[in-house]
Amino acid sequence: MPSDIEMKQVLQAYVDAYNQSDLEGLVGLFADDATVEDPYGTPAKNGREQIFEFYKGAMATGAKLTLSAPIRGSHGNAAAMAFDAVINTPQGDIIAASVIDVMTFNDQGKITSMRAYFGPSDLAGM
């Protein structure tokens, strides 16, 4: 199992890759058979191909992630972070989602699952 510091570094790498529109780099953080529930409560994306398509679409919105607080590790195989995802639209509007992501890891330090917690009341400007 990776250390909690190693798992937190992967979450930071995820934020950095997302904000640099580094799609290959971001998807490479996931295990081949990973699942992504974003948002939690909707059907999961399963496996690298579906995850690639999901993040391709997400990055196309121009959204950028800003951490709300330091990333948290755990005493198990998971790490978590609170952040705002903000889109500055061409019309000058600001659309934001306040989110908490929880990710689990395999022994190789790859993400095996991701769940994004935000509800209808956590969206602003939409």
Next chain:
Amino acid sequence: MPSDIEMKQVLQAYVDAYNQSDLEGLVGLFADDATVEDPYGTPAKNGREQIFEFYKGAMATGAKLTLSAPIRGSHGNAAAMAFDAVINTPQGDIIAASVIDVMTFNDQGKITSMRAYFGPSDLAGM
């Protein structure tokens, strides 16, 4: 399923009850057969009696919770929050843990599971 706003209100009530040392009020937010993994990665506390004893001990430390960012809901049966748990010791020391809690709910709006994400690297002054 409770709405995301209702679930967020329960998490706020949890913080308020914790900070007021209202043990009965806090434990009353949980379903009879709830589980608490605090921290995630350690054996779960199962059921109301074990949960009562766990929070009795936690409150005895004098820890107080301060939200790091607004509580998040979800599109499913869960809500999440990032906070710092701070203990001011009689010796004047400050002990802090940076934590993210994720809680799931039943249809009656009671907490069915709680997982607290923080690792060894998320503790300060300990």
